[in-house]
Amino acid sequence: MERRVGEILEQLEGIIAARKAASTERSYTSQLLAGGVPKISKxxxxxxxxxxxxxxxxxxxxxxxxxxxxxxxxxxxLACRGLTLEQVETTLAGRFGMSGLEEKAARSSAS
Structure with a gap:
């Protein structure tokens, strides 16, 4: 069975969302989410x-x-912050057509 690139990441995102909603102590993902941004960032x-x-x-x-x-x-x-893979993909797609240096300069001037 052939998969398209990103399919597994989308499935994983769904599993993480389910763990966030269920919040079971027996899940490593749930434990990470319970620790919030500081624990996950570490x-x-x-x-x-x-x-x-x-x-x-x-x-x-x-x-x-x-x-x-x-x-x-x-x-x-991302899930902890309520953000999605789709948002990351949209950001990456918006960077096509410009050089990395131009993109970096655009981000710097927007900050």
């Missing part, structure tokens, strides 16, 4: 560091596993 920072470290010294499989961990925790952080 995990995102940790996972980002692990990804960078793996990229420098470990196998491709380990890098992919760490990237998956980072994506998961980033989705939990």
């Amino acid at each position: 995990k995102v920072t940790e996972e980002a560091g692990e990804l960078v470290e793996a990229a420098a010294t470990e196998s491709d499989e380990r890098v992919v596993a760490e990237a998956a961990d980072l994506f998961y925790h980033a989705l939990v952080l």
Whole structure:
């Protein structure tokens, strides 16, 4: 069965939303959400560091596993804030057609 890119992330986003609504103590996701932005942010920072470290010294499989961990925790952080993958996708889509330097300058001037 072939999947389109992003399908699993959308499914994961739905599971995270269900855990947020159910708030069961037996769920790691629910425990993260109960800890709020500070707890989830700490995990995102940790996972980002692990990804960078793996990229420098470990196998491709380990890098992919760490990237998956980072994506998961980033989705939990978005859910905690009431934000969606669709919003991230819209932002990324809006960046097409301009160079990275132009995009960065546009963000800086908007701040």
